[in-house]
Amino acid sequence: MLKEIGFKEDQRDQKETRVLELMELMAAQDQAMAGLTERLQEQDELVGRRSKEVEEQVAKLQKELAVLEKQRQELRKGVPAQLLKRYEFIRQRRNGTAISPVSDGVCFGCHMNILPQQFIDLQKGVEIIQCPHCQRILYWQEEALEEGISQGAS
Numbered sequence: 001m002l003k004e005i006g007f008k009e010d011q012r013d014q015k016e017t018r019v020l021e022l023m024e025l026m027a028a029q030d031q032a033m034a035g036l037t038e039r040l041q042e043q044d045e046l047v048g049r050r051s052k053e054v055e056e057q058v059a060k061l062q063k064e065l066a067v068l069e070k071q072r073q074e075l076r077k078g079v080p081a082q083l084l085k086r087y088e089f090i091r092q093r094r095n096g097t098a099i100s101p102v103s104d105g106v107c108f109g110c111h112m113n114i115l116p117q118q119f120i121d122l123q124k125g126v127e128i129i130q131c132p133h134c135q136r137i138l139y140w141q142e143e144a145l146e147e148g149i150s151q152g153a154s
């Protein structure tokens with residue numbers, strides 16, 4: 001009888017010990033979860049701040065774009081329709097750049113030499129000249145010390 005009681009008490013002790021162990025484990029988990037929750041909140045805040053920065057940047061760029069678009073519309077009014085059509089045609093095929101400077105006879109759009117006669121004509125500034133290689137509309141990039149030639153805007 002006593003033996004049996006002793007055994008039962010023993011069992012109860014074991015049970016309590018196990019419950020305590022489990023509770024300790026749970027407490028440790030609670031702590032770990034609290035730590036993770038805190039980190040998660042930090043990351044959330046970071047994402048919130050970053051996305052706000054990005055949104056502000058996007059808004060700023062959209063505003064700049066709208067200004068440029070408006071300027072563009074104004075500038076287009078001064079260009080003959082036929083030339084504008086050609087310009088748009090080239091722009092679509094040349095990654096958005098339809099106009100290229102030429103310096104020393106080289107088109108900066110494709111880095112190829114244009115024809116010598118074209119270069120002469122370009123410097124005269126009388127007609128619209130296109131690069132024979134990339135078809136971009138060319139303008140002469142007058143270099144500062146080039147033979148002291150100074151040409152008025154055409």
Ligand SMILES: [Zn+2]
Pocket residue numbers: 100107108109110111112131132133134135136
């Ligand atoms: Zn070219």
